Amino acid sequence: MTKDRLLAFSDGVIAILITIMVLELDVPKGGHWSDLRDDLPVLLAYVVSFVYVGIYWTNHHHMLSIVHRVTGGALWANLHLLFWLSLVPFTTAWMSENDFQAAPVAAYGIDLLGCALAYFVLQGVLLRSEGPDSLLARAVGADRKGKASSVLCAGGIALTFVERWLGLAVYILVALLWFIPDRRVERTLAASDERLAD
Template sequence: MTRQSIGKGRIEAFSDGVIAIIITIMVLELKVPHGTAFADLMPTLPVLLSYALSFVYVGIYWNNHHHLFQAARGVTGPIMWTNLHLLFWMSLIPFVTSWIGETRDAVAPAASYGLILLMTAASYQLLATMLARHDGPQSRLAEAIGNDRKGMMSLGLYATGIAISFVSPDAGLAVYVAVAIMWFIPDRRVERVLSS
């Protein structure tokens, strides 16, 4: 280890709390339909779908964040700030979720949603890199992360989705859904290293 480590417990508990608040904010944005028939749900369908996609994304980050910190030996002050950087971008997910749900098939919300996903992914990559560097090149975490092709491919797909959103917002959203599906299958790299 290159710097003195700080315990991981507080950063994990704080991150879990922030992520729980993010999900709470998203669900509070859902509005009940004014009618009593199933047909009255139809106008709220875009909002429900954007909520479901964002919920999956937040869940993916929560899951991977948990595994990342299980494998890490400890944290430093700069790592704590990098974790806050990740949480900052994640905290904007409810805002763009609401915007994209309310403004179906519009360029700016679809591109903005992709931008927040891109920045969240980039900040997660930075956090993982800093934790692996702190633990050292021979550490379990560094071995698990490796060259992270899946993470780098995600960044490229988000950038592609943003660009496509300017031509077709629905096609841009389809790219974001594809990335979520790609990550919904859990990343087993860290789990394999932890279990060995």
């Protein structure tokens, strides 16, 4: 089965999620910069969530760019990832509209951890399908960054119950780790092209 429908569906869902998040933003009640003050927490939560959704979209795109086919298992694993991503607007709104209380911040972290684990599952399904000598296997390697992100996210959830701002800081740290685009796929493709050219 080709990957085109999976990519098109995923792109559509992610575009809708971003649209839902931006529709959650209320327009300030005045025309002065100071009128943004009350909406600043919601706006900042939107920015963090937008970055997270963008990170998943770009990494999903990179991963699937070197996959040759998808299996039924990959379709379900992709839906699993989209499920967790679809909760991002809900957990973002709950967290930001309730003054970043511990329970909503922890729920946001649980959602982020669910996204990370679902991405890991999708990656594993695709790796099994592509094989150990595939471009994807070479690009992923040991995936230290992906594993570390999940551990940090779990730690952030636990820290939220100690101090909610610490938990949120960990979630932002994880986003910053991934904000710089992951070049593993691009480097692997470039190396493969060089070998073919020789």
